[in-house]
């Protein structure tokens with residue numbers, strides 16, 4: 200990649216759902232989980248009737264979000280829905296609400312697994328992973344729950360997946376393999392290549408039993424089609440997926456806490472941040488805080504996101520005109536101030552260094 204030639208820099212890749220969708224449109228955005236669930240017959244028996252087990256979610260959404268999970272036009276932000284339920288559960292401790300939370304997490308997992316089956320190739324992530332082999336010191340910070348990039352990093356044997364397994368999962372917590380634990384440091388060792396999944400992942404499994412020795416630890420599982428049981432207390436395990444906003448949950452899980460702390464350190468030590476398919480959603484207060492607080496003053500910012508442009512078609516000439524989406528742009532300038540921000544519409548534009556001003560005549 201031409202853009203990556205300077206290998207003395209520490210580059211941080213920040214990935215959102217848009218990056219995975221850019222690899223294949225079969226992947227859902229945060230607003231598409233219910234419509235995909237319906238399309239794949241995960242939440243419904245037929246085009247009209249919801250499955251019995253999703254009846255409670257349907258009623259909750261109708262009553263409190265004023266949305267119908269069965270109606271395609273009713274776009275529901277699944278992170279928002281999940282957060283809504285968590286707040287409800289915090290106040291009521293109602294096991295039925297907890298049950299709904301688990302169903303939504305189960306649905307996220309099922310929809311992403313189905314999408315993965317339908318989208319076997321991911322050429323952009325392949326290109327990205329290959330670039331990591333050629334130029335070192337790149338850390339990846341992702342808000343994505345899917346495992347598309349994980350699999351590619353693992354197969355290409357870049358250091359990132361190995362880092363995730365060794366340092367964030369509980370796999371090497373005991374025994375010789377992990378070696379001695381390091382003593383507290385004064386200066387952060389900034390030359391690692393990390394893979395930090397800040398909102399968890401569909402293949403992260405954890406035990407929630409209070410007082411269990413394995414409680415809240417993260418185990419990575421390759422096959423996630425079945426249900427796992429805790430080898431210590433033998434309770435059924437949960438999938439470790441965390442919605443934004445609820446930062447108190449970040450402290451509950453050591454792997455998540457560690458990932459956020461490391462994200463802060465890594466960004467603080469970077470010269471370049473490339474934000475691909477992540478649109479700084481205003482609901483993710485903690486992520487917004489992370490970026491505005493940790494980004495060095497001289498850091499160069501690159502944004503890859505089709506949302507930066509608004510496209511209009513002239514019905515007579517059939518020609519397209521493009522203009523900058525000011526609302527989208529403002530989110531970035533508010534967060535990064537007067538740092539230099541370069542916008543690319545697609546990953547392929549970034550690869551050949553053609554930013555929006557070089558590629559388009561903007562109105």
Ligand SMILES: [Zn+2]
Nearest residue numbers: 406411429432
């Ligand atoms: Zn347990």
